[in-house]
Amino acid sequence: MAKAKTEWIAAIRKGINPRDMVNAAQAYAREVSGKDPQYTSYPANWLANERYHDEYPEPDMRPALRAVPAAAPNQASARRNASRNVLDRLTDELRAAAGGDQ
Incomplete structure (x- = not known):
């Protein structure tokens, strides 16, 4: 790590913004994530x-989408559905009866 610290200080002395280096390091980490580590550069x-x-x-930046299973109906919603x-x-019977009388 001493060599990395020396290189870090040298880059700052060259006028490189530390925030830019951190952002670039994070982008590099995202790029090599999940790849063979033998090809990842040492700091x-x-x-x-x-x-x-x-x-x-x-x-x-888009969120990963996944299928979400439907929730099992609870008793209250089961009663509501039965009432409907x-x-x-x-309603169907009343309409049929009203139509039959005409």
Whole structure:
């Protein structure tokens, strides 16, 4: 880590904004995440090679979507649905009776 600290200080002395280096390091970490670690640059080498100037893709800020299973109906909603079914049948019967009288 001493070499990385030395490279960090050298970059700041060159006029590189520390916030820019941190942002670039975070972008690099996102880019190599999940890839074979043997191809990931060591911090000291990343700084020495001025990789903070590299272009990294913008992070995808869209949330990951997933299917959510429907909640099991509780007793109150089951009673409401049963009441609606009864009312619908009654309405249908009344309409049929009214139509038959005409």
